[in-house]
Amino acid sequence: MKKINTLRTLAVLAGVFALTAFMSGCIGSESEMVKLNGSSTVFPIAQRCAEKFDQEHDDITVEVGAPPIGSGGGITQLGEGNIHIGAASREIKQTEIDKFPNVDFTDNVIAFDGVAVIVSKDIYDAGVTGLTTAQLVDIYVGTVTNWMDVGGPDRQININEREEGSGTHDTFMAAIDIEETVANQAWPSNAEVKSAVSNSDNGIGYVGLGYVSNSTPALKLDGIAPSETTIKAGTYPISRSLHMYTDGAPKGAVKVFIDFVQSSAGQDIIADAGFIRL
Amino acid sequence: MKKKLSKEHIIQGIFLLIASFSIFIIFFIFFFLFKEAIPAFIEVGGDIFSTDFSNELGLGGAIRGSLIVTGGALLIAYPLGIGGGIFLSEVASVWIRRILKPIIEVLAGIPSVVYGFIGAIILVPFLTDSFRMISGFSLLAGGLIIGVMTLPIIISISDDSLKSVPREIKEASLALGATPWQTIKKVTFPAASSGIFAGATLGVGKALGETMAVLMVVSAITRAPDSWFDIFESGPVLTSLIAGHWGEAYGLKVNVLFAAGVFLFIIVSVMSIISEIMQYRIEKKFKGG
Numbered sequence: 001m002k003k004i005n006t007l008r009t010l011a012v013l014a015g016v017f018a019l020t021a022f023m024s025g026c027i028g029s030e031s032e033m034v035k036l037n038g039s040s041t042v043f044p045i046a047q048r049c050a051e052k053f054d055q056e057h058d059d060i061t062v063e064v065g066a067p068p069i070g071s072g073g074g075i076t077q078l079g080e081g082n083i084h085i086g087a088a089s090r091e092i093k094q095t096e097i098d099k100f101p102n103v104d105f106t107d108n109v110i111a112f113d114g115v116a117v118i119v120s121k122d123i124y125d126a127g128v129t130g131l132t133t134a135q136l137v138d139i140y141v142g143t144v145t146n147w148m149d150v151g152g153p154d155r156q157i158n159i160n161e162r163e164e165g166s167g168t169h170d171t172f173m174a175a176i177d178i179e180e181t182v183a184n185q186a187w188p189s190n191a192e193v194k195s196a197v198s199n200s201d202n203g204i205g206y207v208g209l210g211y212v213s214n215s216t217p218a219l220k221l222d223g224i225a226p227s228e229t230t231i232k233a234g235t236y237p238i239s240r241s242l243h244m245y246t247d248g249a250p251k252g253a254v255k256v257f258i259d260f261v262q263s264s265a266g267q268d269i270i271a272d273a274g275f276i277r278l
Numbered sequence: 279m280k281k282k283l284s285k286e287h288i289i290q291g292i293f294l295l296i297a298s299f300s301i302f303i304i305f306f307i308f309f310f311l312f313k314e315a316i317p318a319f320i321e322v323g324g325d326i327f328s329t330d331f332s333n334e335l336g337l338g339g340a341i342r343g344s345l346i347v348t349g350g351a352l353l354i355a356y357p358l359g360i361g362g363g364i365f366l367s368e369v370a371s372v373w374i375r376r377i378l379k380p381i382i383e384v385l386a387g388i389p390s391v392v393y394g395f396i397g398a399i400i401l402v403p404f405l406t407d408s409f410r411m412i413s414g415f416s417l418l419a420g421g422l423i424i425g426v427m428t429l430p431i432i433i434s435i436s437d438d439s440l441k442s443v444p445r446e447i448k449e450a451s452l453a454l455g456a457t458p459w460q461t462i463k464k465v466t467f468p469a470a471s472s473g474i475f476a477g478a479t480l481g482v483g484k485a486l487g488e489t490m491a492v493l494m495v496v497s498a499i500t501r502a503p504d505s506w507f508d509i510f511e512s513g514p515v516l517t518s519l520i521a522g523h524w525g526e527a528y529g530l531k532v533n534v535l536f537a538a539g540v541f542l543f544i545i546v547s548v549m550s551i552i553s554e555i556m557q558y559r560i561e562k563k564f565k566g567g
Contacts, residue, residue: 069524099529158413163498163522164332180332184413185497185512188522196497199403200413 031058032253037065038074038087039167040189041113041208042242046087048269049261056260060253068189071167072096078245079103084254086245089113089167089208104248110261112276114209114231115172115238116218118194122201128152130220133176133237139204142182147202159183160193160205167240172206175238206238210273228276242275315540318533326537329502331514335534339502340514341541343417346506347496347515348486348545350421355428356478362429363436363474368462379437386430394494397423402495411510418509419495428478428485435477439470472560476553483549487542489517498522516542 036046043064050062069077071088078086079100092105117136119128128151131139138144139157148154161183162169168190173179187193190207197203198215205216209226212218218226221237230236250258260266267277318335319326328336362382366375397419405414405422443466451461467474492515500519503511516538524535 156412161499164500180501183499183501185415186499186522188493188498192497195398196413196415199399200406202412 032060034060034062034085034253034257035065035083036062036074036085036087036244037069037077037083038085038245039071039089039242040068041089041168041210042087042110042244043068044210044273045111045242045261045270045275046244048273049257049266052265052269053257053260057256060256062257071170075105075245078105078247081247084246085258088243088245090170090240091243092245106246106249108244108246108250108258108262109241109278110244110258111242111267111270111278112228112232113240113242114226114236114276115168115175115206115240116209116212116226117204117206117221117238118197118212118216118218119205120197120201120203121215121217123147123152123155123203124217124219126153128219129217130223132222136221137176137178140176140181140183141178155202157204158200158202159185160196160203161186162190162193162206163188168206168208171240172238208275210275231276311536311539311543314533314536316533318530318537321530322534322537326534331500331502331519335531337516337519337534337538337541339500340516340519340538342502342506343496343513343515344486344517344542344545346417346509346513347420347424347492348482350418350509351424351428351485352478352482354422354425355432355482358425359429359432359478359481360436360474362433363440364462364467366433366437367440368458368466382430382433386434390427390488390491391494393423393427394491397491397495409510413512415495415497415512416510417496417503417513417515420492420515421509423491423495424482424485424488427488427491428481431481431484432474432478435481436470436474439473439477440466442473443469470560472556472563476556476560479549479553479556483546483553486549487517487546489521493518493521516545 036050043066046062046064047066050064053060053062065083068074068087071086071090074083074086074088075092075096076086076099077083079096081103092107097105117131126147128147131150135144135150139150140159140161144150145157146154147157159182161181162172163186166188173181185196187196190211193205193207194211194213194216197205198213207216209218209231212226224230224236226236226238231239244258244261246254246258249255261270262278271277322335325334325336327338327341328334329339329342330336331339366378366382370378398415401422402414402419405411405416405419447469448461448466451465452458456464496515496518497512498514498518498521499512500514500523503513520535520538520542523531
């Protein structure tokens with residue numbers, strides 16, 4: 001008798017579950033979900049584009065994952081099929097392509113960005129307004145440890161970097177061609193690098209162009225200031241493109257969203273966020 | 279009669295289900311943590327204790343960093359917390375106690391991100407200036423912040439432990455002509471000491487798992503300082519290493535981060551076990567005697 005009761009309870013529970021699943025399936029089909037995550041550099045763009053996009057499209061919802069999990073994270077999640085768009089601030093690596101043989105990673109360039117080298121306002125005001133790439137390398141590998149050696153005040157250099165694996169870190173390291181740094185701190189986001197540099201009087205760091213401000217002025221590298229023109233032309237030493245990777249050519253809701261990002265409306269948002277139009 | 283009994287059984291069953299569900303979750307976490315960490319131990323092998331995370335995926339630097347930060351926190355939290363507890367329970371007048379106790383309890387409820395924020399904005403620049411450091415973001419800052427975060431918990435527990443010492447023992451000491459300070463030093467404090475240290479250890483064990491504040495004042499750097507004494511430098515800490523790297527990690531690195539979780543789990547468990555043993559001892563001492 002008892003056993004039958006248990007069975008009946010189980011049957012009811014199973015029914016409830018099935019019903020719930022069925023209902024959530026119905027709700028899901030009303031508005032198609034596009035999931036995006038990845039680079040913290042692309043994050044502000046993706047978020048603003050998604051907001052604007054959702055206002056105009058009732059049938060598609062773009063979910064920008066927060067907090068951003070970084071370029072590598074976005075590509076991994078895309079490879080594992082958990083998201084539809086992997087946002088990256090660097091090009092995909094061969095190791096990543098090899099890791100997911102069944103995924104056809106397709107590159108959609110959405111904007112350009114330069115990694116700007118920023119310093120504390122004190123340092124900039126004291127006369128360090130530019131460095132050569134060689135000097136930048138010397139600072140990050142520890143050959144030069146005092147601002148005096150690059151034309152600044154007699155102060156130790158406080159070196160900030162992004163944490164390993166971030167797209168900004170990879171772009172920076174690849175551009176100046178070094179393997180390891182002697183950084184004093186490493187930060188999980190651009191905003192934290194900016195705040196660490198602006199709150200010190202001896203700091204250097206690197207961020208996406210969108211994070212340059214009056215309290216954290218950008219240096220000229222080899223005589224060239226980071227700007228839209230120099231980055232798009234590739235004359236500025238540390239420039240890169242921003243990507244939204246998809247599995248195969250974008251189609252359906254994913255295509256509608258990426259088309260929007262690449263449209264003039266989307267590009268306005270990108271320019272507004274401090275990045276550079278296509 | 280029979281119907282009542284079965285109703286009773288159903289209720290019992292429901293509670294059993296709820297209880298076993300929470301136990302199931304804990305076991306699931308244990309199982310998953312260790313399962314994911316095993317490949318790291320197998321593939322990285324002995325190098326797991328190396329201080330080079332970037333190339334060898336060693337966690338030695340992060341373990342050392344965690345121990346340095348915890349050690350610093352203990353050095354601050356123990357004397358100040360226990361002193362504060364003694365003051366509250368034995369020295370302070372009733373009205374001072376009525377004001378201080380709730381304030382300290384509120385302090386314990388402040389979210390760690392707030393401590394981290396204050397640490398990054400106020401403590402770090404202060405350290406930079408005071409010690410003429412290149413940068414105040416350091417293991418020292420982490421130890422100080424965790425010490426302060428743990429302080430209210432240790433004060434509360436010390437106060438409770440001291441208050442729970444039987445009144446007769448204190449009165450007997452005073453009746454024998456001991457001064458109030460002698461009574462505190464020789465009678466009340468020793469009687470409460472196991473409870474105090476048990477609580478303090480538990481508090482620091484909890485603070486050790488604290489991530490946000492550490493990440494904000496130490497940063498997520500992977501390069502470990504050269505020695506145990508480089509507290510003025512930033513370095514990896516188990517919690518901030520996991521938080522700073524999980525998003526970008528894939529492959530073996532993910533397993534290594536789980537291994538970092540295992541080490542954290544071991545350190546915190548050891549601290550909890552020590553505090554349990556201490557608690558057991560004090561109970562035995564007083565109930566037995």
